Amino acid sequence: xxxxxxxxxxxxxxxxxxxxxxxxFDATSLRxxxxxxxxxxAAVNYHFQSKxxxxxxxxxxxxxxxxxxRIQMLDAAGPSPxxxxxxxxxxxxILEQEIWPAVPLIGRxxxxxxxxxxxVFKKHLAAVAKRFxxxxxxxxxxxxxxxxAWRLHFMAGSMSHVLVRSQVLPAMSGGLCQPQDREALMxxxxxxxxxxxxxxxxxxxxx
Amino acid sequence: xxxxxxxxxxxxxxxxxxxxxxxxFDATSLRxxxxxxxxxxAAVNYHFQSKxxxxxxxxxxxxxxxxxxRIQMLDAAGPSPxxxxxxxxxxxxILEQEIWPAVPLIGRxxxxxxxxxxxVFKKHLAAVAKRFxxxxxxxxxxxxxxxxAWRLHFMAGSMSHVLVRSQVLPAMSGGLCQPQDREALMxxxxxxxxxxxxxxxxxxxxx
DNA sequence: GTCTATAGGTTGATAGAC
DNA sequence: GTCTATCAACCTATAGAC
Numbered sequence: 001x002x003x004x005x006x007x008x009x010x011x012x013x014x015x016x017x018x019x020x021x022x023x024x025f026d027a028t029s030l031r032x033x034x035x036x037x038x039x040x041x042a043a044v045n046y047h048f049q050s051k052x053x054x055x056x057x058x059x060x061x062x063x064x065x066x067x068x069x070r071i072q073m074l075d076a077a078g079p080s081p082x083x084x085x086x087x088x089x090x091x092x093x094i095l096e097q098e099i100w101p102a103v104p105l106i107g108r109x110x111x112x113x114x115x116x117x118x119x120v121f122k123k124h125l126a127a128v129a130k131r132f133x134x135x136x137x138x139x140x141x142x143x144x145x146x147x148x149a150w151r152l153h154f155m156a157g158s159m160s161h162v163l164v165r166s167q168v169l170p171a172m173s174g175g176l177c178q179p180q181d182r183e184a185l186m187x188x189x190x191x192x193x194x195x196x197x198x199x200x201x202x203x204x205x206x207x
Numbered sequence: 208x209x210x211x212x213x214x215x216x217x218x219x220x221x222x223x224x225x226x227x228x229x230x231x232f233d234a235t236s237l238r239x240x241x242x243x244x245x246x247x248x249a250a251v252n253y254h255f256q257s258k259x260x261x262x263x264x265x266x267x268x269x270x271x272x273x274x275x276x277r278i279q280m281l282d283a284a285g286p287s288p289x290x291x292x293x294x295x296x297x298x299x300x301i302l303e304q305e306i307w308p309a310v311p312l313i314g315r316x317x318x319x320x321x322x323x324x325x326x327v328f329k330k331h332l333a334a335v336a337k338r339f340x341x342x343x344x345x346x347x348x349x350x351x352x353x354x355x356a357w358r359l360h361f362m363a364g365s366m367s368h369v370l371v372r373s374q375v376l377p378a379m380s381g382g383l384c385q386p387q388d389r390e391a392l393m394x395x396x397x398x399x400x401x402x403x404x405x406x407x408x409x410x411x412x413x414x
Numbered sequence: 415g416t417c418t419a420t421a422g423g424t425t426g427a428t429a430g431a432c
Numbered sequence: 433g434t435c436t437a438t439c440a441a442c443c444t445a446t447a448g449a450c
Binding site: 246 | 415416417418
């Protein structure tokens with residue numbers, strides 16, 4: 001056959017990615033996935049051992065290329081990248097065309113505090129977080145380390161929120177928000193976040 | 208009895224709030240809840256009709272006072288509140304001492320895109336969102352409506368993220384983030400978000 | 415109001431034919 | 433590699449005694 005066959009394993013990953021992103025991990029059964037993929041129920045346990053392993057595979061397939069892209073863009077910005085370059089390197093790979101179908105899934109991962117998924121999160125994201133935290137601290141020399149750490153979480157929250165809710169943002173904003181325009185979304189995010197990061201360190205009364 | 212008896216209904220709401228916040232709605236069974244509350248399984252269906260109704264009750268018990276507090280603080284700031292006053296009115300009621308045990312739950316609600324919870328979200332939050340959106344638009348007269356709508360979502364994301372992950376932020380930040388200090392957290396959020404809101408409108412290439 | 419007991423359905427996972 | 437058939441465990445919800 002010249003035509004490339006779409007294998008059962010790939011069909012399962014695609015279906016699981018779609019349904020996990022739509023309804024979450026707990027609410028998606030293996031039967032939902034095999035029905036969507038139009039394969040047999042037993043195929044899940046043949047190609048993957050368990051539902052947990054399937055979840056891990058679904059996540060890793062998308063997150064690994066994203067993280068490689070992030071590091072690559074950050075490296076390409078040279079030894080002393082600007083704050084905007086750092087933010088773009090972090091955001092752009094996740095808003096790329098090819099990744100778009102997996103965006104709800106990634107949002108799910110980022111907003112799920114369960115222990116299992118937290119482990120997966122740390123497995124795939126801890127190194128990248130460290131790298132970008134260091135880059136931002138270097139770009140903003142006056143900012144205390146606690147403030148950098150907090151603002152990284154504010155950034156992660158803004159990003160994951162617009163990802164998770166991308167399907168319903170238009171309705172919730174009376175049509176004002178159009179997440180399909182990914183370039184505009186990234187530009188708005190960079191504008192908002194870079195201003196937030198450049199704010200003077202918070203003056204705390206107690207200290 | 209002079210001592211106030213903690214009724215089964217309240218024990219159920221407390222236990223459900225704790226477990227829903229820790230593990231999510233789908234992953235928490237009624238058995239988990241009745242075990243935690245040390246009441247019988249059938250009590251759930253006696254005091255509430257169904258799991259969905261229980262979820263609704265758990266959410267409403269916390270979100271209604273929060274929203275009343277938000278409107279109250281915004282009203283107290285007068286007819287032309289500053290951006291900082293608006294942000295504080297939105298954030299303070301959810302970071303108050305009495306509400307703190309329910310914070311993971313509220314984070315769960317905000318990060319859950321399922322249709323049922325989305326309906327609950329709109330039921331409890333749409334009016335407040337409109338009110339605060341208008342206030343921010345008034346405080347930042349030059350900012351286009353789309354930009355205001357987007358930045359409201361960025362704010363909601365930052366807030367919900369630190370709520371959802373409040374249990375694990377210290378570990379993820381190497382001890383730098385201490386969410387227990389709620390006053391400091393609110394001050395840092397207001398600093399970051401007000402700078403973001405005050406950023407000039409994003410210049411889009413396509414327009 | 416609180417319990418026991420159980421109905422009725424769904425789940426993840428596996429055994430074994432082909 | 434793919435199927436059918438099925439198990440054991442779990443779930444929500446209810447019936448009915450007390």
